[in-house]
Amino acid sequence: MEVLRHPAVGGFWSHCGWNSTLESIGEGVPMICRPFTGDQRVNARYLETVWRIGVQLEGELEKGTVERAVKRLIMDEEGAEMRKRAMKLKEKLEASVRSGGSSCKSLADFANSLKMKNSMQQQSDSP
Structure with missing residues (x-):
């Protein structure tokens, strides 16, 4: 991440695995996409045609x-x-992981659903 963060970096050559994609977006760095298999091809196509940063x-x-x-x-x-x-995607990504952001809300919702399921399971196991 430190390398991607360096101001001299103008782009990132990547196979477009999801982690590499998020790291690049997280630093606001566009990509040269060279996918090999699986989700990499979908990610690369999305980077190029939808987000237009690759x-x-x-x-x-x-x-x-x-x-x-x-x-x-x-x-x-x-x-x-x-x-x-x-850079705009970087800002959106940062906003999503802040307190109250969409990722934080989704994680809280998931945790609450697990708590609710656990509570219901305990009630059904009680005599």
Whole structure:
């Protein structure tokens, strides 16, 4: 995370596993996506087409393909826009984990449902 946080980092080459994706978003860093398997492909497609903070590379990698992706991310106006969107997602992610944020609320709801289930189980086990 310290590396992603460094101001010299203009992008992150990733396989797009969920942890790497969240770490990149958590630091507001756009990505070059090179998925291999499973959810990585879905995550990469989402990063590129929905959130628009990633450049997905598919098929055989050639020097020119990689060079174009790096230039898009680092040098082009498109890359600057990706960085802006990545920073907005970072802000949303930070808000979600603050007290009262959506993640905190969801965790509290989950804990309450477990407590309720446990209470109901204890009542049904009582003679």
